Every structure is written in structure tokens, then in C-alpha cells.
Amino acid sequence: MEGDMELDEARDFVRQHHRAVLAAKGPGDTIQQSPVLVTVGADEDLLVSSRETAYKTKNLRRDPWAQVCVFSDAFFGPWVFIEGTAEVISLPEAMDDLIAYYQSISGEHPDWADYRRSMREEQRVALRITPLRAGPNRQG
Numbered sequence: 162m163e164g165d166m167e168l169d170e171a172r173d174f175v176r177q178h179h180r181a182v183l184a185a186k187g188p189g190d191t192i193q194q195s196p197v198l199v200t201v202g203a204d205e206d207l208l209v210s211s212r213e214t215a216y217k218t219k220n221l222r223r224d225p226w227a228q229v230c231v232f233s234d235a236f237f238g239p240w241v242f243i244e245g246t247a248e249v250i251s252l253p254e255a256m257d258d259l260i261a262y263y264q265s266i267s268g269e270h271p272d273w274a275d276y277r278r279s280m281r282e283e284q285r286v287a288l289r290i291t292p293l294r295a296g297p298n299r300q301g
Contacts, residue, residue: 171241171295172201174231178239179266181231183209183288185220185247193220199229200265207243207290208262213251218286221247227290244294250287256280258287 175181179198187193195217202208207229211218221227227247232240250258259280263270270276279285 168243168292168295171231171243171292172205172207174239174241175199175201175207175243176265178231178233180234180236181209181229183217184228184230185217186224186226187216187220193217197229198266199231200262202258202261202265202289204289205292207245207292208258208265209288209290210259210262211249211286211288213284213286218249218288221288222249227288229290240297242296243290243292245290245292248289248291250289252281252285255285255287258289259285262287 179200181197181199182194183197183199184192184194193216195215197209199207199209225246225248226244228242228244230240230242232238256277260273260276263276
């Protein structure tokens, strides 16, 4: 898959399936991977919640390259990868993205004030990934 139509198809898949593995470039030539939940934000970028102290956050601040492999709950079955450029957004600017992230995956929170407090206590950040490429573009 390459091009805008394929990116739209990949986003549609992410709207239905949130389980993923996020890959970021670690120190040297290493790749660091983390299981995450991912969704599509209002601006069509991908959203992931993380913490200021997480390795993925530190790695993406150093090098914004990111790739997510998103799969169905059944694991074996359909999947997509989306590669792009990540921006780390800290609080308080991240709060709107973190709320949208929660709503997209879990629906309405029973106590939004408590959710906001938790996000501050956990030093949450929003990882906003701008998709540039998606696949698979072939299967073996």
C-alpha cells in the first residue's frame, strides 16, 4: 500500500482495531518495541498514550520515526503497518488528545475530573503519529 487511498484504508482498520506494537528507534541501530493501544485522532493522525518516563517517549523525542503494526483481537488474521513521524505532546497541551484517545477506545469515562487527575499524576503524554506509508503491499 502506498498513497493517500491506502493510508485511508489503514486508518479505517485502526478505527476498528486498537491493539498494536509500536516500533521506535532506540540508541545506536536498535529498534525498541512496545505493545500499545492506538486510535485515529480528529486530525487523521494516529494517537497513542504514553508516559514522560517511558523508553518509547524518550526514543521518539530523539528520533521521530515510528511504525505501528496493528492487528485484530484474534491476533492471527488481518493486520496493517503504518509508518510515520511522531510528535510527543506533553501536558497540559496533551489533555485533549488523551481524552479523545480514551473516548475512541473506551467510550465515556465515569469521572472526567478523575481521569484528568490520573493523567497528570502518571505524567501522560500523547504520541501523535502522522502516517506517511502503510502496508502490507505484498504477501508471501
